[in-house]
Amino acid sequence: MGSPRVVIIGAGIVGANLADELTARGWDRITVLDQGPLPLTGGSTSHAPGLVFQTNASKTMTEFARYTVEKFVGLDVDGEWCFNQLGGLEVATTPERLADLHRKQGWATSWGIEGAVLDPAECAKLHPLLDEKRVLGGLYVETDGLAKASRVVVALARRAEARGAVFQGSTKVIGIEQSGGKVTGVATPDGVIPADIVVSCAGFWGPDIGAMVGMDVPLLPLAHQYAKTEQIPELVGRNTELAEAGFPILRHQDQDLYFREHVDRLGIGTYAHRPMPVNLRDLDESDDVSASDMPSMLPFTEEDFAPSWEQSKLLLPCLESATLDAGFNGVFSFTPDGGPLIGESPDVAGFWIAEAVWVTHSAGVGRAVAQLLVDGRSEVELHGCDVHRFEEIQLAPDYVSETSQQNFVEIYDVLHPLQPKESPRDLRVSPFHARQKELGAVFLESSGWERPHWFESNAHLVQDLPAEWQPPVREPWAAMFHSPIAAAEAWRTRTSVAMYDMTPLKRLEISGPGALALLDRLTTGKMDKSVGSVTYTLALDDAGGVRSDLTVTRLSDTVFQVGANGNLDLDYFRRQSPDDGSVQIRDITGGTCGIGLWGPRARDLVQALSSDDFTNENFKYFRAKQVRIDGVPVTAMRLSYVGELGWELYTSADNGLRLWDLLWAEGQKYDVIAAGRAAFNSLRMEKGYRSWGSDMTTEHNPYEAGLGFAVRLQKGDFRGRDALDGVSDETVARRLACLMIDDRTSVVLGHEPVFVDGHPAGYVTSAAFGHTVGAPIAYAWLPANATVDTPVEIEYFGRRIPATVVAEPLVDPEMKKIRS
Ligand code: FAD
Ligand code: THG
Numbered sequence: 001m002g003s004p005r006v007v008i009i010g011a012g013i014v015g016a017n018l019a020d021e022l023t024a025r026g027w028d029r030i031t032v033l034d035q036g037p038l039p040l041t042g043g044s045t046s047h048a049p050g051l052v053f054q055t056n057a058s059k060t061m062t063e064f065a066r067y068t069v070e071k072f073v074g075l076d077v078d079g080e081w082c083f084n085q086l087g088g089l090e091v092a093t094t095p096e097r098l099a100d101l102h103r104k105q106g107w108a109t110s111w112g113i114e115g116a117v118l119d120p121a122e123c124a125k126l127h128p129l130l131d132e133k134r135v136l137g138g139l140y141v142e143t144d145g146l147a148k149a150s151r152v153v154v155a156l157a158r159r160a161e162a163r164g165a166v167f168q169g170s171t172k173v174i175g176i177e178q179s180g181g182k183v184t185g186v187a188t189p190d191g192v193i194p195a196d197i198v199v200s201c202a203g204f205w206g207p208d209i210g211a212m213v214g215m216d217v218p219l220l221p222l223a224h225q226y227a228k229t230e231q232i233p234e235l236v237g238r239n240t241e242l243a244e245a246g247f248p249i250l251r252h253q254d255q256d257l258y259f260r261e262h263v264d265r266l267g268i269g270t271y272a273h274r275p276m277p278v279n280l281r282d283l284d285e286s287d288d289v290s291a292s293d294m295p296s297m298l299p300f301t302e303e304d305f306a307p308s309w310e311q312s313k314l315l316l317p318c319l320e321s322a323t324l325d326a327g328f329n330g331v332f333s334f335t336p337d338g339g340p341l342i343g344e345s346p347d348v349a350g351f352w353i354a355e356a357v358w359v360t361h362s363a364g365v366g367r368a369v370a371q372l373l374v375d376g377r378s379e380v381e382l383h384g385c386d387v388h389r390f391e392e393i394q395l396a397p398d399y400v401s402e403t404s405q406q407n408f409v410e411i412y413d414v415l416h417p418l419q420p421k422e423s424p425r426d427l428r429v430s431p432f433h434a435r436q437k438e439l440g441a442v443f444l445e446s447s448g449w450e451r452p453h454w455f456e457s458n459a460h461l462v463q464d465l466p467a468e469w470q471p472p473v474r475e476p477w478a479a480m481f482h483s484p485i486a487a488a489e490a491w492r493t494r495t496s497v498a499m500y501d502m503t504p505l506k507r508l509e510i511s512g513p514g515a516l517a518l519l520d521r522l523t524t525g526k527m528d529k530s531v532g533s534v535t536y537t538l539a540l541d542d543a544g545g546v547r548s549d550l551t552v553t554r555l556s557d558t559v560f561q562v563g564a565n566g567n568l569d570l571d572y573f574r575r576q577s578p579d580d581g582s583v584q585i586r587d588i589t590g591g592t593c594g595i596g597l598w599g600p601r602a603r604d605l606v607q608a609l610s611s612d613d614f615t616n617e618n619f620k621y622f623r624a625k626q627v628r629i630d631g632v633p634v635t636a637m638r639l640s641y642v643g644e645l646g647w648e649l650y651t652s653a654d655n656g657l658r659l660w661d662l663l664w665a666e667g668q669k670y671d672v673i674a675a676g677r678a679a680f681n682s683l684r685m686e687k688g689y690r691s692w693g694s695d696m697t698t699e700h701n702p703y704e705a706g707l708g709f710a711v712r713l714q715k716g717d718f719r720g721r722d723a724l725d726g727v728s729d730e731t732v733a734r735r736l737a738c739l740m741i742d743d744r745t746s747v748v749l750g751h752e753p754v755f756v757d758g759h760p761a762g763y764v765t766s767a768a769f770g771h772t773v774g775a776p777i778a779y780a781w782l783p784a785n786a787t788v789d790t791p792v793e794i795e796y797f798g799r800r801i802p803a804t805v806v807a808e809p810l811v812d813p814e815m816k817k818i819r820s
Contacts, residue, residue: 002028002029003027003029004029004196004373005194005195005196006030006031006196006197006198006199006373007030007033007185007186007193007197007199008032008033008199008201009033009034009173009186009198009199009201009202010033010041010043010205011032011034011036011038011043011153011167011169012041012044012046012153012201012203013149013153013357013359014201014354014355014357014362014366015034015199016032016156016160017156017362017363017365017366017367018354018366018369019032019156019165019167020160020366021367022374023159023160023165024370025370025374027374028163029164030160030164030166031166031167031193031195032157032160032165032166032167032168033168033171033173033186033188034167034168034169034170035170035172035173036169036289037169037289038157038167038168038169038170039153039157040289040290040291041169041289041294042294043203043204043205044203044204044331044332044333045149045150045153046289046294047226047296047297048147048149048359049260050146050147050148050260051088051146051147051249051251051258051269052065052068052088052146052249053088053090054069054108054143055104055111055113055141056107056111058339060382060384060385061361061364062107062113063364063380064363064364064365065364066111066112066113067363067364068147068359068363069085070363071363072363073085075152077154077158080148080151081242082148082151082155083145083146084145084148084243084245085142085145086145086146086246086247087126087140087141087142087143087144087145087248087249088140088141088145088248088250088251089126089127089139089140089249089250089251090138090250090251091130091135091137091250091251091252092135092137092138092254093136093252094136094254095136096414097136097414098117099797100414101139102117102797103797105117105139105798106753106797106798108141109753109760110753110760110763110764112760113141113143114143115139115140115142116140117138117140117798118137118138118139118140119137120133120136120138122138123135123137123138123140126248127247127248128234129234129247129266129316130315130316131314131315131316135315144249145249146244146245146249146260147360152359171189171190173186173187173209173212174187174188174189175187175212176209176212176348176351178213178348181349182349182350183198183213183348183349183350183351185198197352197373198350198352199353199354199369200351200353201354202355203355204219204221204278204280204332206219206333206341206355206356207219207280208280209353210345210353213347213348214345215347215348215353216395217353217355218341218387218390218394218395218400219335219355219356220333220334220401220405221280221331221332221333221334222276222278222331222332222333222334222404222405222408223276223277223278223329223330224329224331224332224408225269225270225300225305225327225328225330226267226268226327226330227267227300227305227309227326227327228265228266228267228324228325228326229268229319229322229324230323230324230325231265232265232266232318232319232322233318233321234318235261235264239263240263244262244263245262245263247261251412252311252312252315253412254412255308255311255312256272256308256411257269257270257272257308257311257312259312265325266316268308268309268312270308271409271411272308273305275408275409276301276304277401283295283296292326292328295331296331296332297329297330297331298329299328299329300327301329302324305327332358333355333356334408335400335404335407336403336404337384337389337403337407338407338411339385339389340354340355340357340361341356341387342354342368342382342385342386343386343387346571346574346575352372353387354366365385367380368380368385376542377542377545377698381698381699383693383697383698388567388568388570388571390567391428391448393428394447398424399427402423402424403421403424406421416477416480417749417750417751418480418481419480419481420443420444420445421445425443425445427448428448428449428450428504430504430593430656431503431653431654431657431660432501432595433450434657435660435664435674436455436501439455439456439457439458440455440456440457440459441455441456441674441676442454442455444481446504447504447567449504451677452674452676452677453483453486453676453677453678454483454485454486454489454675454676454677454678454679455485455489455673455675455676456485457674458485458492458674459485461485461488461489461491461492461673462484462485464488465487465488465491469487469488469490469771469774470487471484471487471769471771472745472747474747475746475747477749477797478748478749482678483678485678486676486679486769487769487771489673489675489678490675490679490683490772491771492671492673493598493599493642493675493683494599494771494811495599496600496601496671496673497598497599497600497605497670497671497672498597498599498672498673498674498679499595499597499660499664499672499673499675500595500596500642500674500676500680501593501594501674502594502595502648502650503589503592503594503656505563505564505589505594506563506564506565506566506567506569506587506589507561507562507563507587507588507589507650508569508570508573508585508586508588509559509562509586510560510561510577510583511558511559511560511583511584512558512581512582513558513582513583514577514578514580514582514583515559515583515584516528516557516558518576518583519552520718521717521718522539522572522576522719523535523537523538523539523550523552523718524702524711524712524715524718525537525552525710525715526712526715527554527560531554531555531556532554532623532624532625533553533622534554534623534637534638534639535551535552536549536550536551536639537549537550537551537710538702538707538710539572540701540719540720540721541698541720542719542720543698543723544701544721544723544724545698545700545701545720546692546697546698546700546701546705546707547568547697548564548568548572549565549696549710550563551563551637551639553637554624555624555626555635561624561635563648565692570585573585590653591652592650592651592652592653593650593652594650594651595648595659595660595663596646596648596649597646597647597649598640599645599646600644600645601670601672602647603645604670605666605669605670605672606636606647606663608669609630609662609666610627610628610629611628612625612627612628614627614636614647620638621818621819622638622639623638624636624638629649629659629662629663632651632655632658632662633655634649634650635649635650635651636648637650640818641680641683642679642683642684642687643683643684643687643809643811643812643817644683644818645820649663679771681768682771683772683811685766685770685779686772686773686777686809686810687809687810687812688706688808688809690705690706690736694750694765694766695736696765700736701724702724703724703727703729703731703732704736705736706735708729733784734762734781734783735782735784736765736779737762737779737780737781738778738779738805738808738809739764739777739778739779739780739792739803739804739806740770740773740777740803741777741778741794741802741803742803742804743802745776746776746801747767747768748767748794748796748801749764749767750764750766750767750778752764752778752796753794754792754793754794754795754803755793755794755795756782756783756792761786762780762781762783762786763781764779764780764794765779765780765781766778773810773811777806777810778794780792780794787805788807789804789805790804790805792804
């Protein structure tokens with residue numbers, strides 16, 4: 001038996017990369033179909049100007065881009081280049097942008113890309129068309145450059161064909177064949193092409209192909225303007241027809257613009273115009289594709305371009321006397337969070353998508369998908385790319401449309417990591433929402449949920465704070481989307497009692513005769529414990545990478561409640577569950593709600609409302625019970641992500657408001673407050689609790705992440721166990737380390753590079769002010785030899801902030817408070 005038969009839909013840059021990567025791994029039964037002619041199919045790749053700026057806030061996206069550069073540099077077609085490594089220059093014309101370029105240079109350092117922030121003269125030297133007086137500085141990345149996307153497709157197609165792949169143009173896929181929940185082929189007007197695996201790389205046509213198997217593909221096709229000038233005297237004689245360009249590729253993000261040379265003319269791309277959504281039905285269906293006429297090119301709307309043209313002249317004075325030649329409104333994909341869409345249909349096994357991918361990330365995505373198919377796992381972690389990251393409400397066409405347009409508008413904006421969506425909001429609210437509003441909650445949005453970050457009603461507590469709890473004044477960036485009220489909420493949590501809304505925490509009910517075996521196979525913990533047990537455990541992939549950390553509560557012999565990290569966990573458990581009906585998996589998040597009641601007085605408060613026994617003897621740490629709180633049926637779990645005595649109290653949504661009101665009313669005797677995510681995040685870091693997705697992902701094994709205690713090797717086999725053979729706390733080369741900032745005032749936010757002995761050695765994963773310890777703290781990936789007391793520096797907006805590796809957890813290391 002040979003390799004599986006794969007049909008790839010779409011011969012753009014993504015499909016071509018995937019065919020190349022699959023055939024490189026020995027899969028030789030690959031057919032790439034495209035509705036358009038080859039090699040210029042008429043998709044987005046056919047006209048992409050091909051600027052590749054690698055640096056991105058996301059480590060994964062930067063790694064994708066770096067691989068794209070590495071791969072394309074080594075390609076050619078009959079000696080003609082595929083990647084012209086001109087360097088990339090992003091200029092600042094405002095102080096905010098200049099500061100942001102320093103932040104961005106930090107990301108580059110964190111993810112291993114060399115970059116430097118240059119002064120105006122250095123920028124103008126690199127790119128002499130710039131008006132030096134307008135520019136405050138620029139970020140220069142020497143390894144960035146131009147991809148000749150249409151030529152890359154040819155190079156990759158030839159290579160893949162030499163290894164057995166078949167590329168077939170002018171063949172439109174009109175249906176996906178399936179049988180018994182598995183894909184069996186694709187239908188074309190000429191008949192069915194059988195397949196074991198189908199991967200849709202159809203770019204902005206993705207939703208149409210997804211619909212053929214009933215799969216939501218949350219992307220929006222949007223038009224984006226690109227125009228070329230007539231000849232520019234300053235460029236005449238500089239570039240050969242072959243090389244096309246000689247200056248670095250250029251971004252002017254303060255005006256949503258980018259530029260590249262086309263021999264003696266300039267190309268200008270703009271995101272400054274109104275978002276222009278495209279209805280797939282309106283696109284030209286004809287088979288004739290030429291360089292200037294294709295379905296992904298819509299007529300140029302000059303009035304939309306006019307302001308950008310004026311701004312271009314200001315930055316590049318040589319354009320004053322130039323005229324615009326041809327332009328077009330080119331179509332490509334946007335998504336609700338800007339990330340690509342990778343993954344397998346939940347319903348039809350073997351049907352995959354890889355869409356909403358830029359040229360910049362195309363090789364990285366191609367490799368990741370090939371690895372998923374061939375090895376079952378991508379070496380680069382994909383949680384921000386997985387199509388199943390979205391909640392059901394986020395798949396609604398109106399949601400996709402509105403948020404994708406917003407992403408278009410904000411594409412070059414300076415965005416704070418906490419900056420919330422402005423719209424749509426109030427999509428999902430907990431039963432406590434009305435009370436939270438009365439208390440002046442400041443909400444930020446996550447997965448469609450409104451989550452209080454702090455409560456203005458607690459503002460008066462700030463002045464009561466003991467001197468050692470007074471938070472330092474933050475510099476403006478760290479002060480955004482933050483309030484000193486968080487200090488008061490942290491203080492009250494550590495000294496009296498607070499109510500935290502746990503409703504948005506993803507909760508699954510896994511039940512049935514096969515539930516125990518499923519959980520046992522998929523997690524690192526011992527699951528066959530008594531009813532009422534709660535287990536903190538990990539789900540690993542086959543390479544021992546942490547795909548999630550979970551709490552599993554045994555409610556009966558066959559019913560378990562799982563506290564999870566998001567929709568990826570739901571998707572994973574569903575996929576992994578046997579199809580013999582022995583396991584049922586329900587997402588109970590929306591139908592239930594929860595309050596984290598935490599603090600030294602939590603027991604007194606809850607006991608006053610219940611005849612169930614909440615004493616330490618009869619309700620131990622990491623145990624759960626079904627109780628009543630003044631009549632309300634509650635599943636109480638004794639654990640605390642903030643590291644205090646207390647319980648998570650879950651009930652059905654209908655009972656939620658009453659539960660809140662009961663606790664609130666009785667709580668007045670115990671100085672209860674409502675507290676938000678800002679305090680929550682600080683407290684959890686002080687207690688040493690990791691946040692999956694930020695602190696660790698599938699790239700890290702449990703020992704590296706400091707979670708070896710949750711791996712029970714003696715329990716027998718489980719997924720990922722083999723990969724941990726010989727791995728221990730002692731053998732790991734890197735570790736998630738806790739840092740405390742020496743000056744006790746400088747708060748950082750995450751993703752900053754960390755220097756050891758003056759050299760970049762790692763990056764910050766989470767950061768907060770530690771209110772209990774009175775200093776800013778951070779978690780960071782560092783080499784294992786950066787042990788406790790190692791001095792380090794965190795680079796924040798170009799400034800080095802001294803910090804020290806400290807022993808963790810910082811609060812209650814002996815578990816006295818939490819277990820008493
Ligand atoms: P496409 O190239 O669109 O390929 C999808 C293919 O699927 C098409 O060939 C299509 O014909 C085929 N197909 C669709 N439906 C069917 C069907 N039913 N049957 C058979 N075949 C089908 N990115 C960058 O990184 N840098 C840039 O500088 C850049 N500039 C851009 C400028 C403009 C004006 C535009 C519009 C986009 C730009 N992009 C840039 C984005 C980039 O062009 C795209 O993200 C990328 O080309 C998408 O590649 P793809 O392979 O996914 O899609
Ligand atoms: N509550 C519930 N489920 C969850 C979370 C939660 N699931 C997802 C996420 N949060 C999981 N993260 C953690 C992290 C740490 C702990 C609980 C959930 C925790 N750790 C103890 C410790 O490290 O000391 C475990 C002690 C033990 O294993 O006995 O409590 O917030 N329901």
